[in-house]
Amino acid sequence: MNKKFRSLISIILALVTIFTLTACGSKTDTPNDDNSSNTKSSKREVTDEDYIVRVTGSFPLYTDPGVGSSAIEAAAQINLYDALVFADIDGSIKPHLAESWTMSDDGMKYTFKIKEGVKFHSGNDLTAEDVAFSFNRMLAIGEGFAYLYMPYVKDVIEVDDYTVEVNMKQNFGPFINTLVRMYVVDKELVMENLEEGSYGEFKDYGKDYLLTHDAGSGPYTIQEMQLEEHLLARQFDGYWQEFSENSPKYFKILSASDPVTVRTLMSRRELEIVDEWQSVDNILELSKLEGIKVPLMQAGAMVEMYMNTKIAPTDDIHVRKALSYLIDYEQARTVIYPDTNQSVGCVSSVYKGHNDDVFQYSYNLEKAMEELKQSKYYGEFDKYPITCAWSADVPDEEKLSLMLQANAAQAGLKIDIAKTQFGMLIQQAQTVETSPHITIMYPGDSYNEAGSVLALRYHSSTTGTFTQFEWLLNEKVDKDIEDALSTMNEEERMNKYKKIQAFIVDLCPTIWVVECPERRAYQANYLEWPEADAAMEGKLNAPIMGRFLYFRTMKVFPEKRLELLK
Amino acid sequence: MKSFWLTLLECTLILIIAGAITLILLVKIYLIITKEGMYMKFILKRFLWSVLVLIGLSILIFIIARVVPGDPARMALGPRASEEAIQQLTKELNLDKPLATQYFLWVKGVFKGDLGKSIMSRRPVLDDIKEFLPATLEVIFLAAFIEIVGGILLGTISARYSGKWIDNVVRIISYLGIATPAFVWSIILMLIFGYLIPVLPILGRIDASIIPPPTVTGFMVIDSILDGNMEALSNAILHLIMPAISLALAGLSQASRIHRSSMLDNFEKDYVGTELSSGIPMKKVLLKYVMKPSLISTVSIIALDIAAMLGNAFLVELVFNYPGISRYGINAMLNKDLNAITAIVMIIGIAFLLVNIIVDIIAAYLDPRIRLQGGAK
Numbered sequence: 040m041n042k043k044f045r046s047l048i049s050i051i052l053a054l055v056t057i058f059t060l061t062a063c064g065s066k067t068d069t070p071n072d073d074n075s076s077n078t079k080s081s082k083r084e085v086t087d088e089d090y091i092v093r094v095t096g097s098f099p100l101y102t103d104p105g106v107g108s109s110a111i112e113a114a115a116q117i118n119l120y121d122a123l124v125f126a127d128i129d130g131s132i133k134p135h136l137a138e139s140w141t142m143s144d145d146g147m148k149y150t151f152k153i154k155e156g157v158k159f160h161s162g163n164d165l166t167a168e169d170v171a172f173s174f175n176r177m178l179a180i181g182e183g184f185a186y187l188y189m190p191y192v193k194d195v196i197e198v199d200d201y202t203v204e205v206n207m208k209q210n211f212g213p214f215i216n217t218l219v220r221m222y223v224v225d226k227e228l229v230m231e232n233l234e235e236g237s238y239g240e241f242k243d244y245g246k247d248y249l250l251t252h253d254a255g256s257g258p259y260t261i262q263e264m265q266l267e268e269h270l271l272a273r274q275f276d277g278y279w280q281e282f283s284e285n286s287p288k289y290f291k292i293l294s295a296s297d298p299v300t301v302r303t304l305m306s307r308r309e310l311e312i313v314d315e316w317q318s319v320d321n322i323l324e325l326s327k328l329e330g331i332k333v334p335l336m337q338a339g340a341m342v343e344m345y346m347n348t349k350i351a352p353t354d355d356i357h358v359r360k361a362l363s364y365l366i367d368y369e370q371a372r373t374v375i376y377p378d379t380n381q382s383v384g385c386v387s388s389v390y391k392g393h394n395d396d397v398f399q400y401s402y403n404l405e406k407a408m409e410e411l412k413q414s415k416y417y418g419e420f421d422k423y424p425i426t427c428a429w430s431a432d433v434p435d436e437e438k439l440s441l442m443l444q445a446n447a448a449q450a451g452l453k454i455d456i457a458k459t460q461f462g463m464l465i466q467q468a469q470t471v472e473t474s475p476h477i478t479i480m481y482p483g484d485s486y487n488e489a490g491s492v493l494a495l496r497y498h499s500s501t502t503g504t505f506t507q508f509e510w511l512l513n514e515k516v517d518k519d520i521e522d523a524l525s526t527m528n529e530e531e532r533m534n535k536y537k538k539i540q541a542f543i544v545d546l547c548p549t550i551w552v553v554e555c556p557e558r559r560a561y562q563a564n565y566l567e568w569p570e571a572d573a574a575m576e577g578k579l580n581a582p583i584m585g586r587f588l589y590f591r592t593m594k595v596f597p598e599k600r601l602e603l604l605k
Numbered sequence: 606m607k608s609f610w611l612t613l614l615e616c617t618l619i620l621i622i623a624g625a626i627t628l629i630l631l632v633k634i635y636l637i638i639t640k641e642g643m644y645m646k647f648i649l650k651r652f653l654w655s656v657l658v659l660i661g662l663s664i665l666i667f668i669i670a671r672v673v674p675g676d677p678a679r680m681a682l683g684p685r686a687s688e689e690a691i692q693q694l695t696k697e698l699n700l701d702k703p704l705a706t707q708y709f710l711w712v713k714g715v716f717k718g719d720l721g722k723s724i725m726s727r728r729p730v731l732d733d734i735k736e737f738l739p740a741t742l743e744v745i746f747l748a749a750f751i752e753i754v755g756g757i758l759l760g761t762i763s764a765r766y767s768g769k770w771i772d773n774v775v776r777i778i779s780y781l782g783i784a785t786p787a788f789v790w791s792i793i794l795m796l797i798f799g800y801l802i803p804v805l806p807i808l809g810r811i812d813a814s815i816i817p818p819p820t821v822t823g824f825m826v827i828d829s830i831l832d833g834n835m836e837a838l839s840n841a842i843l844h845l846i847m848p849a850i851s852l853a854l855a856g857l858s859q860a861s862r863i864h865r866s867s868m869l870d871n872f873e874k875d876y877v878g879t880e881l882s883s884g885i886p887m888k889k890v891l892l893k894y895v896m897k898p899s900l901i902s903t904v905s906i907i908a909l910d911i912a913a914m915l916g917n918a919f920l921v922e923l924v925f926n927y928p929g930i931s932r933y934g935i936n937a938m939l940n941k942d943l944n945a946i947t948a949i950v951m952i953i954g955i956a957f958l959l960v961n962i963i964v965d966i967i968a969a970y971l972d973p974r975i976r977l978q979g980g981a982k
Contacts, residue, residue: 181687268928295926464937466675
């Protein structure tokens with residue numbers, strides 16, 4: 040190399056070194072969630088930006104109420120938007136944007152009185168026009184939670200500035216309960232931001248705009264949305280409900296999910312709440328960190344093993360019952376999923392209308408063998424290997440499938456275990472032939488009634504989706520579910536739910552293993568989380584996806600965080 | 606809705622016009638290069654073959670992505686979306702048309718700069734690529750720099766002190782680097798520099814407390830320089846360090862072993878003995894006369910490894926929550942985001958082909974025999 044070239048290289052290296060060594064950030068109006076705040080913590084004053092709660096969650100994340108419906112999307116929506124009703128910690132439904140409502144005698148018309156004086160983040164007033172628009176928007180787009188309303192809602196009319204009328208196609212008993220998902224969007228803002236689309240005069244209904252913005256009236260508003268990275272929201276000062284002095288001024292949803300990354304962030308106090316999909320092992324490690332607590336929050340999810348009732352040999356009820364007897368439920372609820380309870384029936388005990396008087400399986404090899412002897416495939420099980428698929432995103436499922444495989448081998452059943460990406464599972468669910476014999480899933484649903492789970496899991500309309508790998512296709516079950524949902528009297532409806540549950544348990548399309556609470560490690564030293572406290576006292580009863588992450592009622596104490604970092 | 610035949614006619618006309626223009630250009634270039642010699646002809650032939658390879662690759666990935674079972678519209682909209690919404694998205698994605706029509710429509714779109722819409726991000730794939738590709742390239746450039754400098758340096762030291770303790774130490778380091786996957790290095794570096802000695806950031810491209818520069822190129826480092834924002838510049842470099850080192854280590858280790866072998870091979874040649882006995886200092890012989898021919902095989906390996914980083918960066922990007930094209934690509938494949946899959950595979954294909962051509966040019970510079978023979982045989 041000649042001298043000039045060497046000199047050039049030296050200069051470049053020197054410049055890079057200088058720039059690297061001058062790394063330090065200055066304060067801006069965005070929250071401090073970086074390393075620099077940690078190293079200078081002992082001298083730094085607390086600012087508004089320190090009042091932040093950071094949570095991990097899966098991306099992409101669609102906060103548009105007409106589009107998103109996953110757990111983390113529901114969590115974002117509950118903070119960015121207001122719904123007509125609100126679910127309290129004990130599960131009771133309270134008026135929210137809808138101050139009051141009446142129902143016609145035949146249950147075919149609802150009239151809602153909308154709260155006056157509520158402002159959107161844009162500054163526009165929230166009126167009945169926005170409510171009607173939001174309903175019609177959701178129905179037209181047909182995504183997100185629209186499935187709750189499409190079979191039942193005929194039209195929504197603005198009667199006056201603060202009165203909305205909803206006309207029904209048919210009776211829908213849980214209608215008021217489902218309105219926890221009816222978020223109201225700012226019609227004026229959406230209409231100002233339309234792009235080309237297929238909804239006639241409404242073009243794209245603002246879907247493009249709402250990918251990275253919000254049109255809500257909720258306690259928080261989107262400050263920054265990086266589609267594959269994070270969502271940052273700040274407190275909305277004009278919110279119609281109060282914030283406490285220590286309410287988070289910001290919340291951030293991060294797309295980090297790798298266990299090592301999550302543990303490092305929690306130990307550096309750069310993350311406050313962990314997502315519910317971390318493995319039990321990782322959660323146990325996190326619980327050993329100073330100041331971390333792990334409440335068990337019952338969200339209505341159960342660990343279930345869906346059995347395909349239309350392919351051999353799981354199309355035989357005796358084989359399905361045998362498999363149910365081959366699960367060691369005690370090991371599942373104490374070792375694989377510690378501190379959980381065995382499921383009772385096909386609906387979690389936290390839902391209204393749960394039937395706890397149904398048959399419950401236990402591990403019994405002899406009974407399994409008896410059932411197999413009654414099967415039409417008896418003596419030929421080697422010709423019918425059973426595939427058990429588990430989701431690659433949820434490592435604990437592998438342990439369950441290995442347990443079943445080992446126990447089934449004793450009974451002469453061969454089980455092949457298939458670790459499958461969630462996207463592939465969705466593909467496999469689309470036909471009977473591609474759906475595995477057994478698939479492990481954690482279903483949860485949208486509102487606090489057993490009917491929501493029954494409709495999601497066992498009605499024929501959900502076959503071909505990842506919510507039903509069983510392909511039950513039972514006319515009686517379909518009719519009973521439809522009948523129950525259209526029953527307006529609550530007590531009668533609950534009784535109908537219970538009968539359906541007993542019938543489904545007898546059909547044995549699923550192995551119901553354990554009730555699976557959400558385990559979310561969080562920074563208890565400097566974060567007060569009412570839902571976590573209620574869970575630890577056994578008072579949490581709100582099985583509504585996303586409800587636990589309601590940031591407005593949390594309290595964060597940054598001085599305590601800074602103390603931990605010293 | 607246009608018929609298949611009309612679309613085919615449209616695409617054929619476009620292809621004929623494009624082909625005619627290309628032919629005219631090629632004739633002109635041919636007339637020029639026949640004056641420049643055989644090597645230019647070789648490079649041009651490689652370039653033309655690369656175009657054909659890309660066309661073949663596009664057809665292959667297009668078909669594979671679409672014949673794999675699964676309904677992308679259903680996957681994108683979730684299990685409870687209405688049939689109307691699913692049909693609407695199916696139509697938007699042209700999935701209701703025959704495969705050949707879909708391909709021609711895609712090609713037509715590519716000529717217009719439209720790579721289709723991503724069902725994950727719900728926006729044009731081109732917008733996603735503009736956002737995520739520079740992020741990964743930034744890491745790759747730093748990783749490439751580390752790999753080239755580190756690999757050649759360690760290989761040279763190892764060759765110079767062959768058989769001595771320095772050589773053994775470098776050997777151990779190299780084997781560790783080769784045997785350990787990039788994501789394991791990511792975790793180790795994160796534990797050391799993010800947890801035990803928390804001096805480096807572990808997430809993203811820039812700290813939230815720092816105002817990022819306005820996006821010009823998409824490269825945080827370059828945009829910071831253009832904006833004169835030194836805080837953002839230094840912070841962005843800090844965010845690059847751990848991901849870049851994780852990606853570079855395996856390739857650096859491999860390159861050092863190959864370069865060492867190459868240097869030792871060339872060191873044993875007669876001309877080296879002649880030079881040393883003529884009194885030319887060892888340092889000069891090593892760095893000037895032995896290094897250059899030794900670099901040919903090293904450069905080839907490094908170049909291919911750098912091209913492979915585009916795809917291999919996925920787990921590194923996952924660990925550091927780095928918003929790069931690799932993670933985007935894997936998510937596209939898992940969610941059957943057809944347009945994104947096709948675009949990502951084409952980008953990686955283009956990267957490999959370009960790198961191969963660059964390697965040929967560098968090899969020709971390093972070894973005049975290649976130039977004179979009109980390319981490597």
